[in-house]
Amino acid sequence: MRIALYQARTGIDPAANARDLEAAVAAAREGGAEMLFTPEMSGLLDRDRERSRAHLHDEAHDPVLAAVRAAAARAGLWVHLGSLALAGERDDGRLVNRGFAIDAEGAIRARYDKMHLFDVDLATGESWRESASYAPGERTVAVDTPVGRLGLSICYDMRFPDLYRALTDAGATMLSVPAAFTVPTGAAHWHALLRARAIEAGVFVVAAAQAGLHEDGRETYGHSLVVDPWGNIVLDLGTEPGLGFADLALEQVEEVRGRLPAIRHRRPIGAPEVL
Structure with missing residues (x-):
């Protein structure tokens, strides 16, 4: 089964971003993919809140979503649009x-709102409050696709293994983790966390990412990854935007779980006894 990952450098103009996404859908189909995965914030990446607000819509009226849906239908291709x-x-x-x-x-076929939001006060005096602008999602979501049952998540979610336990308990054999990771945290944790998520449940992990220096001045880590159920990196797209392909042997999930059946050994975990 062939999948495609679109590593983007999303900018501040949704119309331009939509054209890039449409081109990625067409190229993914031409390259023989059954499904395309795109990053978090595929439609707009702009930390200027006043400027970005003018381009934001609800689901029914979002032009990027409409463009990608139409492109998927033209190409006959499934798309995981990482997030808007x-x-x-x-x-x-x-x-x-x-x-x-x-x-x-x-x-x-499915919608997922990012559950875990990044709020932090740093020793440098910097303060980040994702929850000031965004509301957290309240439910986990898995969906049946041509590449198996897919568990949905977004970026910061990857630090919370309980989410992925719930998804794999629900039968997910592939996890999607679209992201817009910063360079310092990406260099420190990106590969390690994604490999851990694959290894602990014996699943494929697909993580389409933003990459490079964006129009709004931020810099993202890139390195869109596909990790197999044994924790091997099948695809790493490095630091430049572009489209990559990975050919997956989906039967590898059962093979790995047969060799290391940790997912079958899970037990309910209650609150610890504190002595």
């Missing part, structure tokens, strides 16, 4: 960071 920032979805005015599984007819 959507406005107008909540009464409290906060945005949602939502990923979509889109089938080969352009229909939305």
